[in-house]
């Protein structure tokens with residue numbers, strides 16, 4: 001089988017995980033990753049056998065550090081069928097002309113605006129609409145989790161409205177520039193937050209508003225979700241709906257915090273402790289007069305990773321059925337041990 005040639009531009013929190021997840025698939029391969037500097041992350045990429053590409057001005061620094069680059073970022077892009085842009089939010093936009101010049105397909109992440117790609121993706125919600133597309137944005141960690149939580153309830157019960165409070169991790173565990181932190185920050189202070197409208201970039205029919213607080217933790221986000229639905233339902237109905245979802249995990253067995261969920265991921269020997277699923281606490285699921293409530297935890301570093309793989313498969317027309325792609329991606333990365 002000829003594999004789709006994938007380049008990962010920006011090898012940070014999301015990029016390194018996307019590269020490994022693409023590598024685990026049998027229908028796509030990583031032809032290169034980009035690093036701006038020859039730091040410890042570049043050294044590991046080199047050890048893992050990835051071809052590293054760098055800005056032309058920094059090629060000498062890579063040579064000097066004993067990890068010669070395979071070429072410039074432009075050269076990497078030229079060799080690819082599709083580039084997954086994992087550069088920091090706002091930087092990816094500036095790469096669009098380079099992708100257009102090379103005639104490659106491109107995926108951006110949630111830090112970019114919907115208008116950049118004109119299509120925002122979540123595998124269970126709109127996989128089929130991404131088939132054959134040239135430009136796609138995989139939505140942010142929070143939006144991914146909300147889409148996965150709202151879509152199946154809307155399908156089964158009809159969603160009238162959604163209200164969400166997000167307790168957001170202050171920054172990622174390796175990010176010393178934004179820490180140490182000791183405050184609770186309404187973010188943004190002006191209500192509602194942008195998270196609700198961002199869900200509408202995937203599910204335009206959903207009536208949703210949100211508020212967000214940044215809190216001093218790096219592990220995960222936690223959402224307090226409230227949905228008003230059209231049909232009568234029970235707690236058991238909600239558990240059954242979520243229990244059948246391929247990327248939702250009902251976390252019980254004494255896990256009462258994000259710290260224990262991360263420990264569970266370590267114990268399962270997940271790569272980098274990744275928890276790709278929405279983690280919903282079953283004890284929190286409450287139903288009152290066609291309104292349901294629950295808490296879910298979101299591992300911001302990894303939740304979008306399988307979504308990127310599915311977006312590639314759809315755009316490259318490697319699979320037309322979303323459910324099949326989700327199953328294939330999950331199996332290849334090890335997301336099957338419910």
Ligand code: NAD
Nearest residue numbers: 010011012013014015086087088089109110111140141300
């Ligand atoms: P990051 O800062 O961890 O990684 C970005 C990488 O890109 C770094 O290695 C940086 O050196 C490199 N880079 C910077 N400028 C570059 C350039 N011009 N060319 C090539 N490489 C360049 O960022 P991240 O957290 O991985 O975020 C990437 C994207 O994913 C953003 O859009 C972000 O909003 C989104 N996202 C992040 C998270 C998260 O929690 N970290 C979750 C979901 C989505």
